[in-house]
Amino acid sequence: MPSSVTEYDTIAAISTPPGEGAISIVRLSGDQAVAVAKKIFKGRDLEKVASHTINYGHITDPADGSLVDEVMVSVMRAPKTFTREDVVEINTHGGIVATNKVLQLLLGYGARMAEPGEFTKRAFLNGRIDLTQAESVMDLIRAKTDKAMQVAVNQLDGNLHHLISNLRQEILDSLAQVEVNIDYPEYDTDQMTTNLLLEKARMVSKKIDGLLKTADSGEILQHGLGTAIVGKPNVGKSSLLNRLLDEEKAIVTDVAGTTRDVVEQYVNIDGVPLKLIDTAGIRKTDDKVEKIGVERSKTALQGADLVIVVLDSSRELVDDDIELLNATNDKRRIIIFNKNDLMPVITPETVEQIKSDDVILKTSAIKNDGIETIKQTISKIFNAGLEDNSNNVIITSARQAGLLRKAKNSLNDVISGIEAGMPIDLVQIDMTACWDTLGEITGESYQDELITQLFSQFCLGK
Ligand SMILES: Nc1nc2c(ncn2[C@@H]2O[C@H](COP(=O)(O)OP(=O)(O)OP(=O)(O)O)[C@@H](O)[C@H]2O)c(=O)[nH]1
Ligand SMILES: [Mg+2]
Numbered sequence: 001m002p003s004s005v006t007e008y009d010t011i012a013a014i015s016t017p018p019g020e021g022a023i024s025i026v027r028l029s030g031d032q033a034v035a036v037a038k039k040i041f042k043g044r045d046l047e048k049v050a051s052h053t054i055n056y057g058h059i060t061d062p063a064d065g066s067l068v069d070e071v072m073v074s075v076m077r078a079p080k081t082f083t084r085e086d087v088v089e090i091n092t093h094g095g096i097v098a099t100n101k102v103l104q105l106l107l108g109y110g111a112r113m114a115e116p117g118e119f120t121k122r123a124f125l126n127g128r129i130d131l132t133q134a135e136s137v138m139d140l141i142r143a144k145t146d147k148a149m150q151v152a153v154n155q156l157d158g159n160l161h162h163l164i165s166n167l168r169q170e171i172l173d174s175l176a177q178v179e180v181n182i183d184y185p186e187y188d189t190d191q192m193t194t195n196l197l198l199e200k201a202r203m204v205s206k207k208i209d210g211l212l213k214t215a216d217s218g219e220i221l222q223h224g225l226g227t228a229i230v231g232k233p234n235v236g237k238s239s240l241l242n243r244l245l246d247e248e249k250a251i252v253t254d255v256a257g258t259t260r261d262v263v264e265q266y267v268n269i270d271g272v273p274l275k276l277i278d279t280a281g282i283r284k285t286d287d288k289v290e291k292i293g294v295e296r297s298k299t300a301l302q303g304a305d306l307v308i309v310v311l312d313s314s315r316e317l318v319d320d321d322i323e324l325l326n327a328t329n330d331k332r333r334i335i336i337f338n339k340n341d342l343m344p345v346i347t348p349e350t351v352e353q354i355k356s357d358d359v360i361l362k363t364s365a366i367k368n369d370g371i372e373t374i375k376q377t378i379s380k381i382f383n384a385g386l387e388d389n390s391n392n393v394i395i396t397s398a399r400q401a402g403l404l405r406k407a408k409n410s411l412n413d414v415i416s417g418i419e420a421g422m423p424i425d426l427v428q429i430d431m432t433a434c435w436d437t438l439g440e441i442t443g444e445s446y447q448d449e450l451i452t453q454l455f456s457q458f459c460l461g462k
Pocket of ligand 1: 231232233234235236237238239240251252253254255256257258259260279280281282338339340341342363364365366367
């Protein structure tokens with residue numbers, strides 16, 4: 001990672017969401033940031049004001065002197081800024097037209113339009129944050145619950161960065177030992193070095209396993225747990241959705257085939273963001289519209305991370321139920337016996353067909369009974385991966401998880417190599433590969449292409 005600040009051109013973007021608001025912020029970064037802002041600002045001389053001050057004044061169009069907006073301008077001199085470059089933030093009066101005009105003026109007077117994520121990219125390239133921290137900036141922006149936000153803040157703080165750096169140092173130490181061994185074979189420390197390497201490989205591998213266990217939960221935190229509620233018509237799927245959301249979102253009637261389309265809504269369950277999907281009841285039908293609905297239900301079912309299969313406990317199981325149970329057998333699922341307030345015809349105990357170790361719950365959507373237990377069950381599924389998460393680090397990105405798996409593969413090669421009695425300098429190659437891969441996680445070793453791709457996922461102005 002470069003340690004000294006490299007010089008880049010000056011970039012500008014609107015950093016607040018598009019639309020009307022109380023204020024909008026136009027941000028500039030680069031060594032010409034203050035000079036460019038000064039050209040369109042009437043007020044105190046921005047090049048003379050103290051760093052980290054906010055200054056009242058007006059933006060005017062230098063071409064005709066016309067007034068654009070009344071603003072507050074923050075001037076922050078490098079290096080104590082988000083990008084480690086000079087940063088200027090112009091607070092405008094929230095309107096779309098005025099804010100755009102300010103940006104256009106800046107672009108006309110020497111700034112270049114920033115690419116998505118370019119401010120954060122500079123923070124990385126200028127060595128203020130590592131890649132895991134840059135990713136956490138994006139996580140923070142997209143966080144759907146407090147918990148997701150907390151995880152992102154921890155990572156922004158550098159928790160994962162430190163953990164990975166420590167692992168890399170351990171590997172480096174053991175590699176140094178190998179070098180000594182190769183350079184001075186007369187010391188006959190062969191066995192010692194091999195043992196050391198094996199011990200280190202196992203230790204690092206265990207740490208990586210621990211991190212990978214959190215990846216599932218991290219993914220859920222980021223993207224929400226896609227949860228499809230499925231079942232034959234009229235079993236109470238929409239009623240359950242409404243109870244879980246605590247609002248009358250989906251239409252409920254006693255007509256079988258009420259829900260025709262897929263209804264989606266995010267809900268926060270103990271900090272777990274859940275994307276709940278209510279679906280059309282699955283049955284064989286000749287109705288043209290319902291048929292399409294049933295197809296959509298099947299697609300939702302396929303794509304779901306978790307399936308809630310709803311059965312009506314007041315009626316005999318029919319083929320449609322059994323088919324659905326079979327179709328969801330290999331899915332992570334919760335089976336629900338709804339309408340528990342009515343005389344039971346089927347119970348989990350008497351249903352021979354369900355030979356599964358899935359969680360089975362009894363509920364009554366009408367009486368709001370058992371809904372808490374559904375929530376607790378979902379929360380448990382999420383927390384399963386975090387049980388021995390002593391490092392307080394959660395892997396939230398697929399990129400990080402992929403690299404961890406790759407690093408672990410190298411370690412497996414180290415371990416099996418040693419066990420097979422391979423020469424130490426060959427084992428060393430795999431250990432070095434692991435060190436490199438871990439470096440990719442933090443961005444200590446990186447490819448330009450990857451960096452460009454990563455930051456392009458950011459929003460504009462960040
Ligand atoms: N007694 C009783 N009735 C329920 C319960 N849950 C739902 N119902 C009733 O069952 C009927 C169907 O409920 P919905 O929630 O529309 O069922 P659905 O599975 O979404 O039905 P479709 O959209 O047609 O597939 C309605 O009359 C509900 O009031 C329950 O727990 N107990
Ligand atoms: Mg419905």
